[in-house]
Amino acid sequence: MAHILTAVSGSQTDVVPITRALISVSDKSGIVDLCTYLHSRNVELLSTGGTARALRDAGLPCIDVSDYTGSPECLDGRVKTLHPKVHGGLLGVRGNARHERDMAENGIGLIDMTILNLYPFGATVKSGASFDQCIENVDIGGPSMLRSTAKNHAYTTIVTNPDQYDEVRACMEKNDGGTTLSLRKKYAARAFALSAAYDSTIATWFGKQLGDDGPSSSSVVTRVYRPEFPLKYGCNPHQSPAGISSLLNSELPFKVLNGTPGYINLLDAANAWLLVKELREATGLAAASSFKHVSPAGAAVAVPLTEVECAAYEISVEDASRLTPSALAYLRARNADPMCSFGDYAAVSDVVDEATASILKREVSDGIVAPGYTPEALAILTSKKGGKFIVLEARSDYVPEPVEYREVYGMTFSQRRNDVVITREHMTRNVVTKGGATALTDDAIRDMIVASICVKYTQSNSVGFAKDGMMVGVGAGQQSRVDCVKLAGRKVSTWYLRQHxxxxxxxxxxxxxxxxxxxxxxxxxxxxxxxxxxxxxxxxxxxxxxxLTGAEKDEFMKRATGITISSDAFFPFRDSIDHASKVGVSYVAQPGGSVQDPEVTSCCDDYGMVMSFTDVRLFHH
Structure with missing residues (x-):
């Protein structure tokens, strides 16, 4: 029997009583408790399949949708809720004379609330199911009921997640068994977002199945984001609101263990973590980096310290001998340019131990990202900065999508991630100077790898100098490559003269x-x-x-040797090599590809440097 329509046509009433609810959920957590409450308020329950069985098993009266519509489920369950008595009951406008007449003539009763989950399509894909199995998990009836209910939110309530059940119940308790317009609007907005996300997941998956016949440039790219948490502001205080979102059906790459990360903190964390992760994989050594403003102030792998380095870095020889690999790597990374590292964001490739945390404790730093922490280390770090030190745990199993997107001024850029893996092979396959590959020591190759991976995550144009497994000078973001060399070279001189x-x-x-x-x-x-x-x-x-006189500095700098320089792009002129010779460079790694390559090679020969063409440009913007 049809319910009586009481609202004025075209108007939106505030509180609408709930007298009939349609329930169809795949996630059944909490559904029995909610329906028990609805039954206590004399709400008639309509349901389908497994949900109906769960309600009956709990002793709740439930009407099968097929009995309600007079049409049995068919086509292996593909058709069960696609019926005028369902969608007419959801879409009927209260108080609309024509709607009221049509509903009466067709025996359509009002349905005031829909509680549903959609088929778990994303989970089915992740499980490795076959194409046909994935297709069978494309929900048709669920999104249809969702959209019908959400469209008619002036009168109907759409509930799409168990985390809404308590709020629904509280609202009905406060409003004598009805829901408010504000709640219905909020839930309708969430429902449409869910519908868009669901279709996006299907469209993205389907496009990937097409292979070479996949979406062309004229196709629509669907990407849906789920807000994770707000940020205080963006790059600057006036850039608010700001927040962090994850790609739908994908977790964030980090878990926040302590503190409140900011916009720049997270950019630093992402780049710093990728840098140390790649250093670890490329060298087999524990790695660390010290980031400021999305470029490394320093980066290093675990190589023992000399006595002079111990004195320069303010650590006793005895204490240095007890450093764990992670602690040693971070000590080196922080001392590449300790002035620029002030207030850094740290990254460590291995589980952070007490020794590493103790070094961080004494430094002015904003936060750290690592794959894990010992209980002792976590206790030290979470007490730093009055409990505000940011501690992120990197998900070691996180695999980003191969194509990355970025929005700038109304334009969306897309490109394949820079997933090139820098290896020993890049440094040894094309050695072009007089010394040849035989002149490359294992230490030199290691430093070439360290410097090249570092500039991969440095804002371009960039060059980096390395020695003994650590960066000793990084030049970032200069328009002229020789200016990068001069900037980084000045840092090399300062680093070396700290040992005077x-x-x-x-x-x-x-x-x-x-x-x-x-x-x-x-x-x-x-x-x-x-x-x-x-x-x-x-x-x-x-x-x-x-x-410290100029003559004394010049004399001391003559001792500098064995330093490596790596450039993210080719050297267009020999002037960069001329300047690098002033700070003890013996090894050069660069992509090559300039018409000036022969001149640059000749310049390296003039100074006795060994140069490798890596054939890989590493711009980073």
Whole structure:
């Protein structure tokens, strides 16, 4: 018997009583409890298949949809809810005279609520099911009922997830068995999003099945995102709102264990993690990186420290001998450019242990990403920065899609991920200078790999210098390649001069903070003080240091040797090599491909450098 239509045609009433509900769910968690409540409010329950059985097994009265419509399920269950008595009951406009007449003539009663889940198509695909099995899990009736109910949300309530059940019940309790318009609107919006996401999943999967006959450039690319959590703001405070979303049916690559990551934090984490993950795979050594503003300030693999390095990095030889591989890698990465690493985002390739966490504890840093943490390490890190230190756990089994997308100013860019794997083969297959491949030591090859993977994740144009498994100078984002070399080369000089006896002998007053000591040493090496700056700088020492003269620096830099430079693109002129020769470069890795390659090769020969053409450009923007 049809329900009486009481609302005025075309209007939207606030509270609509729930008298009949249609239930068809694949996820049955919580459904018996909700339907028990609905039954207690005298709501008539319509259902299908397994859901009807579950309700009856719980002792709830339930009318099969086939009995309600007078039409049996057919075609192996493909057709069971596609019927005028179902969709007419969902779409009928209360108070509309014509609708009321049509419904009365066809024996259509109102259905006030639909509770459904869609067939688990995405899960079926992930299970490795066959093409035919996946097709059978394309839901037809569910999305149809969802859309009918959501369209008529002025009068009908669509419930699509168990996480809504408590709110539905609370709303009905507060409104004498009815739902409010605000709730129905909210649930309708979520339902349409679910419908779009579901169709997107199917369309994306189907397109992949076509192989070479897949979607052409004229096809629609469907991508649906699920909001995960909001961010305080984007790159700048005025860029709000901001948030992080995941691609539908895919988890985020990181799990937040502590703190609240920001927009730039997560960009740093993504690039830093990929860098150390690739270093680990390429070298077999524990790796670490120190990121600032989406470029590495430093990166390194676990190579033992020399006594002089221990002194320069403020660690005793005894303590250095006890460092774990992860701790050693991060200590090196942080000391590539400790001034730029101030407030960094760290990444470690291996499970973080107590030794690594203890090094991070003393440094000014925003956060870390790693594949895991020992309980002792996690306790140290979560207490850092008053409990605000960001700790991310990388999902080691996460596999990104081969094609990545980026939206800029109304344009959507797409490209294959830069998934080239840098290996020893890249460094040894095309050695073009006089020394040939025989002049490449294992240490040199390792440093070529470290530097090349580093520039792969550095904003272009970029070059990087490496020595003893660590970056010792990174030049990022310059329009001229020789300017990259000069910028990074200046960092190499500073790194090397930090080992000068006069720098190591600086006597700081007690109480001068660690980062202030780092900065003071760099300024001592640079030496270009203003009068006002010099007063404050000298106040940090027990006695005013004698200047480090230009002649002393030049003489010390003559000892620098065995350093590797890697470039993300070819060197267009020999000027970059000329400048690299000033900071002890012995090995060069670059893609090649310039008309100037012969001149650059000749230049390397002039300085006795060994150069490898990798044939792989590594721009990163």
């Amino acid at each position: 006896p006069k720098v190591l002998a600086l006597q700081f007053k007690k109480g001068v903070k660690r980062q202030d000591r780092v900065n003071a040493r760099v300024r001592y090496i640079e030496g270009d003080f203003t009068d006002e700056e010099r007063v404050r700088w000298e106040a940090q020492f027990e006695a005013v240091p004698e200047p």
